[in-house]
Amino acid sequence: MLSLLISRRLPETVMADAEARFDVTCRTTTQPMDHAECVAALRDYDLILPSLGDAFQAPAFEAAGKPRAKVLANFGVGYNHIDVDAARAAGVAVSNTPGAVTDATADIALTLILMTARRAGEGERMVRAGAWDGWHPVQMLGMHFSGKTVCIVGMGRIGQAISRRCHFGFGCRIVYVNRSEKQMDFPAEQMPMAEALALADVVVLATPGGAQTRHLMGAAQFAAMKPSGVLVNISRGDVVDEAALIAALEAGKIAGAGLDVYEHEPLVPDALRAMENVTLLPHLGTAALEVREDMGRMALDNVIAVAEGRAAPNAV
Numbered sequence: 001m002l003s004l005l006i007s008r009r010l011p012e013t014v015m016a017d018a019e020a021r022f023d024v025t026c027r028t029t030t031q032p033m034d035h036a037e038c039v040a041a042l043r044d045y046d047l048i049l050p051s052l053g054d055a056f057q058a059p060a061f062e063a064a065g066k067p068r069a070k071v072l073a074n075f076g077v078g079y080n081h082i083d084v085d086a087a088r089a090a091g092v093a094v095s096n097t098p099g100a101v102t103d104a105t106a107d108i109a110l111t112l113i114l115m116t117a118r119r120a121g122e123g124e125r126m127v128r129a130g131a132w133d134g135w136h137p138v139q140m141l142g143m144h145f146s147g148k149t150v151c152i153v154g155m156g157r158i159g160q161a162i163s164r165r166c167h168f169g170f171g172c173r174i175v176y177v178n179r180s181e182k183q184m185d186f187p188a189e190q191m192p193m194a195e196a197l198a199l200a201d202v203v204v205l206a207t208p209g210g211a212q213t214r215h216l217m218g219a220a221q222f223a224a225m226k227p228s229g230v231l232v233n234i235s236r237g238d239v240v241d242e243a244a245l246i247a248a249l250e251a252g253k254i255a256g257a258g259l260d261v262y263e264h265e266p267l268v269p270d271a272l273r274a275m276e277n278v279t280l281l282p283h284l285g286t287a288a289l290e291v292r293e294d295m296g297r298m299a300l301d302n303v304i305a306v307a308e309g310r311a312a313p314n315a316v
Contacts, residue, residue, distance in 0.1 A: 001021075001022060001023045002022055002023065002046040002047055002307050003022065003023045003024075003025065003044075003046045004022035004023065004024050004025070004045065004046070004047040004048070004049060004303060005025050005026075005027075005041050005044075005047070005048045005049065006018065006025070006026040006027070007027055007032075007041075007048070007049065007050045007051050007054050007075075008026075008029070008030055009026050009028075009030075010049075010075065010292070011289060011292050013293055014292075014296030014297060014300060017297070017300055018049075018300055021307075022047065022303075022307070025045070032051075032053030032054050032055065032081075033050065033053075033054040033055060033056075034055055035055050035057075035059060035060055035063075037055075038054060038055050038057075038060040039060050039063045041069065042056075042060060042061065042064035042067035042068065042069045042090075043064050043067060043068055043069075044068065045068065045069055046068060046070060047069065047070060047071055047073070047303050047306065047307060048071065048072050048073070049073045049074075049075060049299055049300070049303060050073075050081075050082070051074065051075040051076055052075075052076055052078070052081065052283075053081050053265075054082075055081065056072055056081065056082045057082075057083045057086070058083045058085075058086040060086075061083065061087065061089070064090070066090070066091075067090050067091070070093065070306050070307075071092065071093040071094070071095065071302065071303060071306040071307075071312060072092055072093070072094045072095070073095045073299045073300070073302040073303045073306070074094065074095060074096045074097070074299065075295055075296065075299045076096060076097060076101070076286070076295065077097055077098050077100075077101045077158075078096075078208065078235075078236060079094065079096050079316060080209035080210040080236060084316060093306055093311075093315060094315065094316050095299070095302035095306075095312035095313070095315050096314055096316050097294075097295045097298040097299050097302075097314060098157065098314060099157065100286075100291060100294040100295045100298050101285065101286045101291065102158050102161050103291075104285060104286045104287075104291040105158050105161075105234055105285040105286060106158055106161035106164075106165060108234055108260055108281065108284055108285045109158075109165075109204055109206070109234045110162070110165050110166075110169075111258075112232045112234065112259070112260060112279055112281065113145060113150075113166075113202055113204070113230070113232055113258060114145060115258060115279045116230050116232065116256045116257065116258040116277070116278075116279045117142055117143040117144075117145045117202070117230060117256075118143070118145070119140050119142040119276075119277075120279075121276075121280075122276045122277070125276075143201065143228070143255070145170055145172075145201075145202070146171055147170070147171045147172065147173075148170075148173075148202060149172065149174075149175060149200050149201050149202075150162075150163070150166045150172045150173070150174055150175070150200060150201070150202045150203075150204060151175050151177065151196040151197060151199065151200035151202070151204070152174060152175075152176040152204050152206055153177045153178075153193070153203065153204065153205050153206065153207050153216070153217075154177070154178060154205065154206040154207030154208065154235065155176045155177075155178040155188070155190075156206065156207075156208070158206045158234070159176065159178075159206035160182070160184060162204055162206060163176070163184070163188060164185075164186055167186045167187070167188075168186065173187075174186065174188040174189070175188065175189045175190075175191055175196045175199055175200065176188050176189070176190055176191075176196065177190070177191070177193045177196050193224075194224045197221055197224040197225045197229075198224050198225070200225065200226070200229060201226065201228065201230070202229065202230045202231075203217075203225060203229060203230070203231050203232065204232045204233075204234070205217065205231070205232065205233040205234065205235045205239050205240065206234060206235055207235050207239060208235065208236070209235060209237075209238060210236075213235075213236070213239050214238050214239065215238065215239070215241040215244075216239050217231065217233075217239060217240045217241065217244075217245070218241040218244045219241070219244040219247065219248070222244060222245065222247075222248035222253050222254055223248075223253060225248075225253070225254050226255075227253060227255065228255050229254050229255060230254065230255055230256045230257065230258065231245070231254060231256075231257045231258070232258040233258075233259050233260065233261055234261065234285055235261065236261055237259075237261040237262040237263040237264070240259075240263060241263075242262070242263040242264075242269060242272075245257060245272075246272060249272075249275055249278065255277065256277035256278060257277070258278070258279040258281075259278065259279065259280055259281065260282075260284055260285055261283055265283065266282075266283075268280060298313075298314060301313055301314075302314055302315075
């Protein structure tokens with residue numbers, strides 16, 4: 001029976017399916033695998049099912065020599081914690097779980113938009129603190145989101161799912177920034193980033209992570225946004241220059257932010273935690289049982305395919 005390392009425990013139905021087919025080892029911690037663990041895993045296991053943050057970078061492959069592992073079947077759509085080129089050079093396939101995460105992540109984007117625009121987090125904190133003295137006409141006035149202009153940065157599956165919710169559900173105008181033009185079932189205008197940012201009431205980052213998109217949103221981009229604009233990030237934390245975001249918020253260059261991911265996750269700067277106009281979620285993008293089960297089954301399908309000598313259905 002082939003050996004399978006699962007880096008962090010998955011939903012019980014997925015674990016049962018994995019254990020029925022493979023000799024499964026599952027780490028007992030919820031923390032990401034460090035360099036030494038990744039090296040040992042590449043040497044000691046036939047198959048590996050990693051997840052967010054596991055450090056399968058080039059040095060791990062160099063240290064492992066000729067790895068025993070045949071696949072890194074990532075649990076998640078984002079895989080910037082894996083050096084895909086180094087993996088391929090070492091003969092290790094890499095796969096991910098696209099599709100399974102699309103709607104759940106889009107739902108969290110809308111949650112962040114509405115919470116930030118309507119100051120819901122701030123309002124809940126007021127009520128919990130016993131500081132609410134009752135309704136009055138100008139209390140906690142926020143942005144009315146319906147009919148606003150939304151800029152989507154990264155018009156892949158998730159970007160399109162967010163756009164559909166904004167257009168069909170809230171009557172929003174959609175502008176987008178993407179390497180190529182997309183044909184979609186709703187009106188959307190592709191334009192250069194600076195132009196799109198200047199038009200937008202809400203900017204949503206839905207682009208993949210990695211070296212090409214690191215600090216895609218920095219000081220110049222925040223300066224291009226409206227002072228009344230809101231930034232939402234459900235992509236990867238390092239797509240945003242966090243120091244520049246904090247400076248823009250403190251200077252009033254933008255009105256607020258809704259974040260589900262962070263540049264140095266799980267560390268969240270004190271400055272962001274202190275701001276009432278910032279909504280902070282603990283990376284909830286796909287945190288629903290049925291979604292995590294779907295992701296796990298998709299990752300396991302990739303493992304099974306490679307174990308049987310086939311290409312992973314969701315190879316990257």
